[in-house]
Amino acid sequence: MLNLSLLLVDDERPLLMLLRKYLERAGHSVDVSETAQDALMKCRQAPCPFQLVVLDLKLPDMTGDRLLPLLLEASPDLRVLISSGTPFSPESLPENYRHRVGSLLKPFMPKELLDAITALLPAARQASV
Secondary structure, three states: OOOOEEEEEOOOHHHHHHHHHHHHHOOOEEEEEOOHHHHHHHHOOOOOOOOEEEEOOOOOOOOHHHHHHHHHHHOOOOEEEEEEOOOOOHHHOOHHHHOOEEEEEOOOOHHHHHHHHHHHOHHHHHHHO
């Protein structure tokens, strides 16, 4: 798998720190945000410094499903993996966003997160073949 630049967005700080440590040990560069506004600010940098955002649907300042289109509009190459205890289907999105969004139902094992990231990023898929 490629070394990727990832943003984890979740208001559960212990989970953020655990996943950050795991993903960094797997060779990725990882930043974290506990709020939607912080995540949006980081992704609106030009160019967006992340290849993929792992996004929880329940955040204190905005729901993840409201944040999702804002993130996708911020960067045309950005992929978003919805990571939530609430089921989410990319099929509910406009067709032009569907290929850029995946979902992973909590709770999950860290290896499942790595597999979901690989499945969502075309460059990572090609490197793992």
